[in-house]
Amino acid sequence: MFDWRHPGEMIRTMRDSAVYGPFVTVLAHSTRLDPTAEAIVDERGPLTFGELDRQSNALARGLAATGIGGGTVIAALCRDHRGMVLTLLAAGKLGARVLLMNTGFAGPQLAAVAEREKVGAILHDSEFTVLLGAIGTETPRVLTWVDGDVPEGAAVIDALIAANSTDPLPAPARPGGLVILTSGTTGTPKGAPRDKVSPLQSAQFLDRVPLPRGGTLVMAAPIFHGTGLSQLTLGWALGNRIVFEQRRFDPVRTLADVAEHRAQTLVVVPTMLQRIIDLGPEVLAKYDTSSLRVIFAAGSSISPDLSRRTAETFGEVLYNLYASTEVAVAAVATPEDMRLAPGTVGRPPVGCRVAIYDEQRNRITTPGVVGTIFVSSGLSFAGYTDGRHKESVDGLLSSGDVGHFDAEGRLFIDGRDDDMIVSGGENVYPLEVENLLVARPDVLEAAVIGVDDRDFGKRLRAFVVLADGAEGDPQEIRDHVKANLARHKVPRDVLFLDELPRNATGKLLRRALQDIDAEDASAARPE
Incomplete structure (x- = not known):
């Protein structure tokens, strides 16, 4: 090291x-x-x-x-x-x-x-x-x-x-x-x-994540993306050996690797973690994962339900990185952050700045007020290879996400700025509805999009992946949302799928959901 x-x-x-x-x-x-x-x-x-x-x-x-x-x-x-x-x-x-x-x-x-x-x-x-x-x-x-x-x-x-x-x-x-x-x-x-990157800059993770030294790291996340590559580099710098998955992710194989190698660190994207947790207590109990000190997850949001279930299964070892290809590291949520403020992505580590701006690009300092997230980190971004660039304000780069801070300075992601749905004049960010749905024991995954509507401009359509043995009732899903959120956030359409479309890094492909035939969803629409 x-x-x-x-x-x-x-x-x-x-x-x-x-x-x-x-x-x-x-x-x-x-x-x-x-x-x-x-x-x-x-x-x-x-x-x-x-x-x-x-x-x-x-x-x-x-x-x-x-x-x-x-x-x-x-x-x-x-x-x-x-x-x-x-x-x-x-x-x-x-x-x-x-x-x-x-x-x-x-x-x-x-x-x-x-x-x-x-x-x-x-x-x-x-x-x-x-x-x-x-x-x-x-x-x-x-x-x-x-x-x-x-x-x-x-x-x-x-x-x-x-x-x-x-x-x-x-x-x-x-x-x-x-x-x-x-x-x-x-x-x-x-x-x-990434033309000028010092290995020392990766040390900013260590401000928030206690990565072990001289141990073993199981790499389930792909190293063609920033999360896997950064943790491979930093893992080596700390004297760790890296154990790769056998070609394709398998949640049982991952548990076996952790147990066999007595790994202290597991690097995943959130969908991988979801699949591990969804194996259930009987399968999870077959593997001794007590050596784990850090589960490092990045690539998409982690729902409050998933962070809670992870803590119940592995203890308080989950660290959630909020980052992007362009802005690199933005914030890290520790187990304590997620326990005290479920859904947070935490605070910026050393060397990073995060600020929130309104549509006129005035800085927002009031807790709870939603705006566009801008970031500055040690990993500079000089523009895309095709000549385009991200918007910047005050030396900070747009993340493309909208979010807010709480009174303690923890950051929350409310959604992508281009995912916002305007239905009947009201703004809806899908993530809030999705997190509510996946907290149900009968729901494994959920995604919400906006589809054209003659009366409201857009209406909400929910896609739900059910747990094994669960029987989907569209009206029950709508009633659950209505009981917990404002009326304009209730999806009018509910469609049950075997799985959600995702890319190789676990990102949800919302465009693919838009392409699903509307008649398939109409059967689940209320009379």
């Missing part, structure tokens, strides 16, 4: 970061500290820091031989495993720019992003081969993980590593950088560059 008492090591770390970026820098430090320590564990077994360092050297040489070098944009389309980690490390050592692709992409999305970002090479798992036809056969391709036939013309990462020297490489002329994509829930994802 980093030893800030040694000024020479701190200077070297800062220098390395300016050349290689944070990921290679943390690996180099950990390798110097103990090259024999386990860095990752995946379905092939463990790899030490020293092995990752040497294998990424060889991979970098192999990629260079195929024409991939400094300045090349490498698209990485991989699950969480050593192939993804080695791709990130080799690219950093070459000075190549890494574009982290979402494993949930459809072919057209993949092709559109690759064209916009000027992808010069793609490293991918063989399961995604069928998606790559639109990119073109002239783009160099390397398979990071082979679980089927090798397509003609594609190199294989294992072969490149075996065929090349593991000796250290000369430093690149300039750092390559990293591009993280937005969630893409409303269209083609935008690219957010």
